[in-house]
Amino acid sequence: MSQEPENSQNEAYSEVTLRLPERIVRRFNKLKERWDLEPRGAVLERLLETLFEEDKDNPKSSRGIEA
Numbered sequence: 001m002s003q004e005p006e007n008s009q010n011e012a013y014s015e016v017t018l019r020l021p022e023r024i025v026r027r028f029n030k031l032k033e034r035w036d037l038e039p040r041g042a043v044l045e046r047l048l049e050t051l052f053e054e055d056k057d058n059p060k061s062s063r064g065i066e067a
Contacts, residue, residue, distance in 0.1 A: 018044075 020028075031043045 025040070028040045028043050031047075032038075032040060035043065035046065037043055037046070
């Protein structure tokens with residue numbers, strides 16, 4: 001994992017490599033177009049932020065995701 005430059009919100013980033021099935025990559029590409037995002041990583045970031053935000057709003061969520 002390597003440190004990436006900070007963004008405009010002074011939030012540090014790390015690079016992560018994922019190995020995903022092609023069917024999921026195709027869905028990422030569709031969301032990328034729909035949301036007008038450039039890198040696929042931006043799609044994953046938006047999905048995870050949404051997921052973690054929903055979890056924060058509902059602490060008794062059945063997902064069991066803790067950050």
